[in-house]
Amino acid sequence: MSFIKKFIEQETVSRRNFLLASAFGISGAAAARMFGPSPVQAATYSDPTIAWSYRNRTNPYWNEIVSGGEAFVESLGKSKGDLTHLINEGSSEKSLADVKALLAKTNGELALAIDTNDAPNARPVVESCVEAGAYVSTLWNKTDDLHPWDFGDNYVSHMSWSDEGPAEQTARILLDAIGGKGGVVHLGGIASNNPAIERLAGLKTALLDYPDVELLDAQPADWDTQKANQIMSSFITRYGDEIKGVHCANDTIGYGVLEALRAEGMDIPIVTYDGNPQAVDLVREGRILATVFTNPHWGGGITAALAYHAAIGTFKPSEEPKEHREFYGPTIMVTPDDAAAFKANYIENVPTYDWTDFWGPANGQIQYK
Amino acid sequence: MTEVVAQTAPRASFLTRDRIIKWAPLLVLVFLTLVFPFFEWLEDLQEGKQHLFLVDSRFFSIRNAARILIASTPALMVAIGVTFIILMGSIDLSMEGTVSVCAVIFAFAFISWGGTLASWAWLAIPLALVVGAVLGFINGLVHVRLKIPSFMASLAMGFVGTGFALLLTGGDRIRVEDEIFRSLLTVRWFNFPIMVYVALAMTLLAWFIQSRTTLGRNFYAVGGGEELAHASGLNVTRVRLMGFTLAGVFFAMGALLAVGRIGIAETATGNNFMFISITAVVVGGTALWGGIGGVWNTLVGVLIVNVINNGMVVIGLPSYAQDGVLGLLVIIAVVLSTDRKSVSFVK
Incomplete structure (x- = not known):
């Protein structure tokens, strides 16, 4: 049990350091700022441990992300199993504790790709990595005041997606399909999730140009097929034939909506988001009007690749422009016209990406608002 | 010779406390089915629309009843399974894992053995039930042989199940598109889809087990007083094992109906079943300390929870208020429907 003891000791020491640092105060921090970020040259490693830290694999989206990470590791001539998985199960505390444990184990020789579970957790994770000399790339969650360029080379990059624009595009496809008049409903993700907020905002922006369309109702379906199914049935009771179209925050919700419509023998247009393989099939069959593919496979692979290549010294992050440190991931609109081609290019053959x-x-x- | 005359018991008044408590869950259900149409009526009144109370209600209609029942059926099966366990004074929290594993194994077997009920693929249905029984049996073994409290044993087994389902699927979904299997949802007899009748048949079977078999009576005996049951020569261990196995079969049934409803089997199929089934059992008036309640209570409990869920959306309650209202209604329903006077302490 000595490793547990060691871990607790380390934690105690770092807490003590934290208290001392707090006592040292803002003036000290400001003074340190003047000398610029990390005056010490960041060390590079010949064979760092590569790790992905994420929620879990139950969710197909995260499954895609991690399969991208595995594809990258295999492209290095290693086996899938050489990717270390840190699974946080939706707990920021576990996410941070796992990272610290891995940093201790690898002595900082680590290339870490991570979604920190929530935005505030990104700072302690990044600071622990920087302190240990590891290289970290983040995905999705970070606060707006945390920037890779403030940490020299060790905080390599951050990637996120802006969903408002694509969600507005799917909304326009839907609103055109219903002839620009009538009622629509929206089934959203977990109400406090950023993508859920942005996707509803996209619909609302589109609605400004369609004065004859009424947003009858918008309820969170928590990204869950069965909950979406239940809420859609209730919407049908409340609004009946007034509903002319459905705007769903993601594919998983869309499946539940389609089944609720099928149970009633209704056939009205719906649009979704995420571009999961089954949703793409449904787009091809014309049962979903449009979905948006965000290429999670590439996102998961490239996030690990960035951290790895920075760690082995292929490129020097601090010499890259800002748009290479914080950038949006790709989005591809999938509609019935191009679904077949899309499927052939992205799903049946996962493209072999150039991970450099x-x-x-x-x-x-x-961009920050 | 003295004449023996049977004395008639003094006539009990119609509204005894026992009777009120016995019927309280049903009264709550009736109250709810009347109160949601009332809010609907009120809303239309404010908008100046003609609306006859109940007659014009969208909530109080056959179509909506069918929707509520469709949403209720998988949860009802799971809740009935856990009812048997709660009757024994234990608890089973493994339903989410068990439902996921059964759904996924069913879907894999169904697809690979032909993909339609009109082939050997129908064997996937008994297979899923057997898998449920096996998982329940293991769950029971962990509980009685390793002497781990049922709460912890089943929770842990649930996690094992979820992990196993994930291992099988690798995070993917399996679509079950067979028209014959999906007729559970799409074909209606007298306005209600077939899955509702399947659930009704299973409920009757559960009621039969509960009230007409030795096993069912033993559940009550164990729940009413385990030491007493043991001292009377009852093999409590065996009853518990059979209870958990039976629960597993009903969880598998829930999994089949869940797949029938959505057409998708995935690791997430089991999500939320723990909350809804335990809530429904308690709201229905089955006591968590065992020995009181039964299948009909659970049926009413599941309907209460689903009527609330459906009604809140139908009357247009803002989404942020829904969780709070559901919580409050659950507390009220439990207060009304369980007899807490006979319990000296609540833990």
Whole structure:
């Protein structure tokens, strides 16, 4: 049990350091700022441990992300099993504790790709990695005031997606399909999730141009097929034939909506988001009007690749422009016209990506509102 | 010779406390089915629309009843399974894992053995039930042989199940598209889809087990007082094992209906069943300390929870208020429907 003891000791020491640092105060921090970020040259490693830290694999989306990470590791001539998985099960505390444990185990020789579960957790994770000399790339969650360029080379990059624009596009496809008049309903993700907020906002922006369309109701379906199914049935009771179209925050919700409509023998247009393989099939059959593919496979692979290549010294992050440090991931609209081609290119054959083309498919620097 | 005359018991008044408590869950259900149409009526009144109370209600209609029942059937099966366990004074929290494993194994077998009920693929249905029984049996073994409290044993087995389902699927979904199997949802007899009748048949079977078999009576004996049952020569261990196995079969049935409803089997198929089934059992008036309640209570409990869920959306309650209202209604329903006077302490 000595490793547990060691871990607790380390934690105690770092807490003590934290208290001392707090006592040292803001003036000290400000003074340190003047000398610029990390004056010490970041060390590079010949064979760092590669790790992905994420929620879990139950969710097909995260499954795709991690399969991208595995594809990248295999492209290095290693086996799938050489990717270390840190699974946080939706707990930020576990996410941070796992990272610290792995840093201790690898002595900082680590290339870490991570979604920190929530935005505030990104700072302690990044700071632990920087302190240990590891290289970290983040996906999705971070606070707006945390930037890779403030940490020299060790905080390599951050990738996220802006869903508002694509969700607005799917909304326009839906609203055109119902002839620009009538009622629509929206089934959203977990109400506090950023993508859920952005996807509803996209619909609302589109609605401004369609004065004859009424948003009858919008309820969170928590990204869950069965909950979506139940809510859609209740919507049908409340609004009946007034509903002319359905805007879903993701594919999983869309499946539940389609089944609720099938149970009633109704056939009205719906649009979804995420571009899961089954949703793409449904788009091809014309049962879903449009979905948006965000290429999680590439996102998961490239996030690990960025951290790895920075760690072995292929490129020096601090010499890259800002749009290479914080950028949006790719989005591809899938409609019935191009679903077949899309399926052939992206699903039946997972493309072999060049994992050193770090920014080719990216979508520009992240903008803060 | 003295004449023996049977004395008639003094006539009990119609509304005894026992009777009220016995019927309270049903009264709550009736109250709810009347209160949601009332809010609907109120809303239409404010908008100046003509609306006859109940007659014009969208909530109080056959179509909506069918929707509520469709949503209820998988949860009802799971809740009935756990009812047997709660009757014994134990608890089973493995339903989410068991439902996921059964759904996934069913889907894999169904697809690989032909993909339609009109082939050997029908064997996937008994296979799923057997898998459920086996999982329940293991769950029971962990509980009685390793002497781990049922709460912890079943929770742990649930996690094992979820992990196993994930291992099988690798995170993917399996679509079950067979028209014959999906007729559970799409074909209606007298306005209600077939799955509702399947659930009704299973409920009757559960009621039969509960009230007409030795096993069913033993559940009550164990729940009413385990030491007493043991001292009377009852093999409590065996009853518990059979209870968990039976629960597993009903969880598998829930999994089949869940797949029938959505057409998808995945690791997430089991999500939320723990909350809804335990809530429904308690709201229905089955006591968590065992020995009181039964299948009909659970049926009413499941309907209460689903009527609330459906009704809240139908009357247009804002989404942020729904969780809070559901919680409050659950507390009210439990207060009304369980007899807490006979319990000296609540733990």
